[in-house]
Amino acid sequence: MDPLINPYRPGAGIRPPELVGRQAEIDLVDLMVAHSHRRRNDGGLILYGLRGVGKTVLLSRLQHIVERAGWVTVQLEARPGEPGKVIARHSLARGIAMAGRKMARFKHATAEVREALASITSFSATIGGTGVTLGVDASLHRANSGLIEVDLEELIADLVVPLQKNQSAFAIFIDEMQDLDQDLLTALLAVQHRAGQQDWPFYIIGAGLSTLRRTLAEARSYAERFTIREVGALPAAAAAAALTKPAEDLGARFTSGALDELLGAANGYPFFLQTYGKAVWELAPDRVIDAMSAMAGIEEGNADLDQGFFPARWDRTTPLERRYLNAIVAVSGNTASTASIAAALEKPASSLSPVRQSLIDKGIIFSERRGYVSFTVPNMDAFIRRQNDVDDADED
Numbered sequence: 001m002d003p004l005i006n007p008y009r010p011g012a013g014i015r016p017p018e019l020v021g022r023q024a025e026i027d028l029v030d031l032m033v034a035h036s037h038r039r040r041n042d043g044g045l046i047l048y049g050l051r052g053v054g055k056t057v058l059l060s061r062l063q064h065i066v067e068r069a070g071w072v073t074v075q076l077e078a079r080p081g082e083p084g085k086v087i088a089r090h091s092l093a094r095g096i097a098m099a100g101r102k103m104a105r106f107k108h109a110t111a112e113v114r115e116a117l118a119s120i121t122s123f124s125a126t127i128g129g130t131g132v133t134l135g136v137d138a139s140l141h142r143a144n145s146g147l148i149e150v151d152l153e154e155l156i157a158d159l160v161v162p163l164q165k166n167q168s169a170f171a172i173f174i175d176e177m178q179d180l181d182q183d184l185l186t187a188l189l190a191v192q193h194r195a196g197q198q199d200w201p202f203y204i205i206g207a208g209l210s211t212l213r214r215t216l217a218e219a220r221s222y223a224e225r226f227t228i229r230e231v232g233a234l235p236a237a238a239a240a241a242a243l244t245k246p247a248e249d250l251g252a253r254f255t256s257g258a259l260d261e262l263l264g265a266a267n268g269y270p271f272f273l274q275t276y277g278k279a280v281w282e283l284a285p286d287r288v289i290d291a292m293s294a295m296a297g298i299e300e301g302n303a304d305l306d307q308g309f310f311p312a313r314w315d316r317t318t319p320l321e322r323r324y325l326n327a328i329v330a331v332s333g334n335t336a337s338t339a340s341i342a343a344a345l346e347k348p349a350s351s352l353s354p355v356r357q358s359l360i361d362k363g364i365i366f367s368e369r370r371g372y373v374s375f376t377v378p379n380m381d382a383f384i385r386r387q388n389d390v391d392d393a394d395e396d
């Protein structure tokens with residue numbers, strides 16, 4: 001069918017034609033807004049899940065919802081390592097300065113708003129090293145110690161009254177939150193904790209890999225200030241709707257045989273649904289998409305995934321790392337104990353720690369439980385098997 005009107009949209013962070021199966025998370029945030037309006041803070045929200053499952057697009061939707069409710073927001077994407085640490089502070093400072101511009105237009109409590117802007121100005125200069133002009137001088141006493149935990153808490157404390165008096169709230173949206181450095185993470189968790197205790201209108205809404213859950217569990221008392229939810233594969237009905245609804249809107253439909261094929265191949269994973277949907281649309285000769293077209297689309301879609309989605313990780317690995325990944329597949333598929341990997345490679349487990357850590361740093365595997373590692377990408381095991389088949393054929 002006409003590629004120009006192809007509705008399906010595979011790609012990191014790209015808004016799907018129909019965001020399905022996430023009503024529970026949307027309801028949670030609606031409730032957060034309603035409670036905040038009544039000056040009650042039930043804590044932040046953390047979404048975790050595998051690669052390509054739809055965390056980023058859900059986070060954007062949630063941000064849109066709270067902004068429509070009059071909240072002021074800041075958006076951050078964490079990155080690993082020392083450069084990530086610097087970038088995160090910079091983005092936070094800039095984001096908060098932009099939020100200040102929005103608060104400058106608040107109608108009520110203008111004296112408190114000016115004080116808040118003074119704190120924002122000093123926070124941005126201290127933490128981000130950037131000057132902002134919000135029409136006020138930087139506060140001489142607030143949010144300027146250079147200790148992120150102290151400064152962030154002082155800053156948020158100074159925003160409370162202006163936000164409350166203007167029926168607003170402040171939210172920081174953080175994507176790839178597993179890559180946030182420890183200092184900033186601790187500071188943010190501490191402020192969310194305080195906000196929960198004092199019913200401040202402040203919220204952290206974060207998304208990332210499931211290591212986040214472990215990090216929060218280790219932060220003990222702070223974890224209770226968060227609702228933690230897995231963003232998982234879509235249930236069958238929602239997965240079907242992700243395919244059928246956009247097609248129906250354009251006057252096309254899938255036969256039940258076609259739908260069975262596609263749903264079976266995608267396993268409920270949004271990235272795969274969009275990829276297959278796009279390929280099938282291109283291959284189907286007319287507006288009724290049958291099983292034959294579906295099968296051809298899956299093949300084409302897999303070829304696309306093997307060119308982009310999977311190699312994005314695989315291509316960055318060393319031969320030793322590939323042997324490690326192969327051992328995970330050989331041992332058990334998607335999750336394996338480090339002991340069994342070591343046994344398969346006939347090496348002492350301790351000698352494999354560096355390769356394991358480097359694969360974690362590259363975002364290819366994660367360790368949710370001590371002693372176990374899993375692929376961050378759904379169906380990575382099948383890709384690696386296909387890869388080995390190609391390599392074997394090359395050798396023949």
Ligand SMILES: Nc1ncnc2c1ncn2[C@@H]1O[C@H](COP(=O)(O)OP(=O)(O)OP(=O)(O)O)[C@@H](O)[C@H]1O
Pocket residue numbers: 009010011012013014015016017018019020021022049050051052053054055056057058242270271272274
């Ligand atoms: N609920 C949904 N319904 C339909 N399509 C979706 C849904 N969620 C995500 N998608 C599609 O899936 C793809 C991946 O989404 P997204 O980038 O948000 O995933 P992610 O979990 O953030 O991945 P990563 O961990 O790689 O950052 C996009 O093409 C998006 O349009």
Ligand SMILES: [Mg+2]
Pocket residue numbers: 012013055056057175
């Ligand atoms: Mg993402």
